[in-house]
Amino acid sequence: MYKRVWIALLIGLALGLGTSQIAWAQAPTPAGPTDDQVNAVAKQLYCPVCENTPLDVCPTQACAQWRDLIRQKLIAGWSEGQIKDYFVEQYGERVLGTPPPRGLNWLFYFVPPLALITGAYILYRTYRSMRLKPSAQTAAPAAPPDEYVKRLEEELRKKN
């Protein structure tokens, strides 16, 4: 009799656990963004406190808060651009990996290529003038011997 009760209890327990497992499997999982999705945005932003450290690799508590903020914004359906705009509004443009192309920021986009082009041009001019000089020397007719040297050599010859 006891044996039957125990068996019934065990079967009941097993069934209960089984159904609860099924229930867990069917329960809707919160469709939050993955760490990779959060880091994809975070790596485009820089920690406003610790210099030159992207948010995705920054180990401070402040950065953890900002990554959490990115996660919340992604859950709320914000786009990458909206999140970046929000961070700029809150913490200034220095949080951006690249300065937005406006005002004096254009210098960051124009000056480096312009300096490269100017440098290349100067190099080209220098190289060209260096190549032209020796050929110009060889092409030049031999200079007539100096009168003084001529006379000196003659005097020496006479002496000898």
Added chain:
Amino acid sequence: MTDQNTDSTPSAVPPRKPAWGRLAAWFGLFLLLGIVAIGLVSTQQGPVGIGRQVPDFTLETFDGQSVALAEQRGKVVVVNFWASWCKPCEQEAADLEAAWRYYAPRGDVVFVGIAWTDTESASLEYIDRFDITYPNGPDLGTKISQDFHTTGVPETYIIDQTGKLAYKKFAPFTSLSEIRAAIDPLLEP
């Protein structure tokens, strides 16, 4: 002879034209250096000095109010920069609130808290935790801290009735009496 030689040198050498390209390049270079120098000077400028006029700011508080420094003339203003992730800020939070409650009935001392590079939820949790009742708001775009040339948190600036900086501290206050010792000399008995 020599005169003849000099006379015979060709006088038809064309006058040198100004090298506009070179001039423009030099101008551009100096302009760029000037801009870089101005930027460097502005970023390297130290914090506001004692006795100097404090830059005006308007703080939008977390509860939707607006606090303009210019409107506080005639009062002593205590401006405290803090962040919820800043452990030293926690050391002084209770003392600052106690000081605010001590001076509030007088009406001639204003306390303003500025949350620097913080998230709103964390800031509000911090304000709630320390039961802070004086106006607090975020430093949007870190504009106010840039105007003050702050170096970190906590930093406290005490501004006199004429809008000039009377006291600054780049570390947490350790007691209420320390805060009072900084404010009391500015108040009329």
